[in-house]
Amino acid sequence: MHEASLVRSLLSQVSNLLLEHNGESVEIIRVEMGPLSGVERLLLEIAFEQQVHDTLCRGATLQVEEVPLSAVCRDCGDEFDIERFRFVCPSCNSTRVRVTGGDEFRLLDVDIQTKEEALPR
Template sequence: MHEFSVVQSLMGLIEENVRKNNAKSVSKVVVKIGKLSGIEPHLLKIAFDTFKEKTVCENAELEMIIQDVVAKCEDCKNEFTVEDNRFICPECQSFNLNIIDGEDMYLMSLELDI
């Protein structure tokens, strides 16, 4: 389960932000998870809840924004949300696509207790 290593990295980013802002703790963590990121939201929640004990995130809520896959057709320049894993342009039926969102996980925001 690679979600544990993802949460370890996430905790490092959070602790760095806490130090930079002289905060005491974190009350909310917001992440955006792309549907093609390979991260399972329910497993990420379990990993976060496990790792947050006795840290600055001990009482933090984890909010997950699930990002749809967004593609751009390189032939007709149409941008669209990929539905049902159909990687084909709905306008021109081209397979010549570039994925522009939905492949990554981002730390979007933190609510810090100063």
């Protein structure tokens, strides 16, 4: 399963960040994914729940930001977001559009609880 290996590398990336920052635990893991990333959100979330307990990230919440498919018109140069896979320029109705974004899957940021913050005051 594609999503399982994505989650595996995501969790090892975040675990390394946790160690680098001498953190206590990971609170939130934020990722962004575009509609052309080939990632199924539901499968991603299932894979996350299955794997997170066995890692340093246990207890963390996964937040998925879905980014729109973006494009630029080859005729008028307008930049716009594509909705419902309608590849038409909203300014000039041209169909000569070039997709410029929406295939990404990447880690945006993580909230790490550090040991200092975890101390009782």
